[in-house]
Amino acid sequence: MDESVSTNGGGRRLVARIAAVVLPFLVSGVLATSRDEVTAATGVLVLVLVVVGAAATGDRPAGLLAAVSAGVWFDFFLAPPYNTFTIDNRDDIETAVLLVLISVAVTEVALWGRRQQARASRRSGYLEGVLSAARSVADGTVPTEAVTAHVAGQIADVLDADSAEFVAGPVHDGRVAVLDHDGVVTRAGRPIDVRRVGLPTDEYTAVPVRKGTQDIGHFLLASASHVAYPTPEQLRVAVLLADQVAVV
Numbered sequence: 001m002d003e004s005v006s007t008n009g010g011g012r013r014l015v016a017r018i019a020a021v022v023l024p025f026l027v028s029g030v031l032a033t034s035r036d037e038v039t040a041a042t043g044v045l046v047l048v049l050v051v052v053g054a055a056a057t058g059d060r061p062a063g064l065l066a067a068v069s070a071g072v073w074f075d076f077f078l079a080p081p082y083n084t085f086t087i088d089n090r091d092d093i094e095t096a097v098l099l100v101l102i103s104v105a106v107t108e109v110a111l112w113g114r115r116q117q118a119r120a121s122r123r124s125g126y127l128e129g130v131l132s133a134a135r136s137v138a139d140g141t142v143p144t145e146a147v148t149a150h151v152a153g154q155i156a157d158v159l160d161a162d163s164a165e166f167v168a169g170p171v172h173d174g175r176v177a178v179l180d181h182d183g184v185v186t187r188a189g190r191p192i193d194v195r196r197v198g199l200p201t202d203e204y205t206a207v208p209v210r211k212g213t214q215d216i217g218h219f220l221l222a223s224a225s226h227v228a229y230p231t232p233e234q235l236r237v238a239v240l241l242a243d244q245v246a247v248v
Contacts, residue, residue: 012057013057013059013061013062016054016057016059016062017059017061017062017065019054019062020054020061020062020063020065020066020069021065021066021069022069023050023053023054023066023069024047024050024051024066024069024070024072024073024074025069025073027046027047027050027073028043028047028070028073028074028076028077028078029073029077031043031046031077031078032077032078032082035078035082038078040078040079040091040092040095041095043074043078044074044095044098044099044102047070047073047074047099047103048070048099048102048103048106050066050070051063051066051067051070051103051106051107052106052110053066054066054107055106055107055109055110055111056110058110058111058114060107060111063103063104063106063107063108063110063111064104064107066103066107067100067103067104067106067107068100070099070100070103071096071097071099071100071103072085074095074096074099075087075096079092079095079096080092147244147245148166148245149166151166151219151241151242151244151245152164152165152166152219154241155207155219155221155238155241155242156221158230158234158237158238158241159199159205159221159223159228159230159234159235159238160223160226160228160229160230160234161199161205161221161222161223161228162221162222162223162224162225162226163221163222164207164219164220164221164222165219165220166209166217166218166219166220166245167217167218167219167220168216168217169215169216169217169218170208170215170217170218171206171208171215171218173204174188175187175188175203176203176204176205176206176220177192177199177200177203177204177205177206178205178206178208178218179205179206179207179208179235179238179239180208181208181210181239183232183235183236183239184235185199185205185235187200187203194228194229194230194235195229195230195231195232196229197227198223198227198228198229199221199223199227199228199229199230200223201223201224201226201227202224204220204221204222205220205221205223206218206219206220206221207219207221207238207239207242208242209242209243209245209246210243210246211246216246217245218242219242
């Protein structure tokens, strides 16, 4: 299933990149049929809109390809001498260069906006996970096993792990990486830079459940199918989720 999703994602990116190259060509060709009515400035604005559409896919190569393609086909169709890749007029040269620069800038702004939106969405999801766990704990009618299973699923989602399960008692296996209460992952006493190398795939990662200074249990995470690179924010959320179980 994961392979199918990855393949579909790669196919969509390929289609977006092909469209990013072809659409500026088609749009410029259409504009060229009305050169007497269409000014260079109008042509630039229309082509920038095409680049915006490519950048909106969230794929940087697609946006950059559209920017370059727009500049090339503006030169060919809309800048005299027409139907050649040369420009004699200095103003047209400046227009073509500005078109490419503006298109690149638009691509970066669009990508920045998508990153901010994704970050806000993740934070909202983290908050909902913590609140959901807190509600489960506050509801005394929910069995302890159901609460721990619910929190295990939330922690696995937050850290992008394959699975997680609650295990009573402290961590005894020195090969298991441990997510400390301050959000640092260590193994055999040595910190792991999970932003750079990711969570271990050869062993489990434990998120301790502490009540005061006592480890009453831990969530054991498996990440064997892929490398997960959780942010410090995600690590702290996982610790906060585990803390909910200590109340139970």
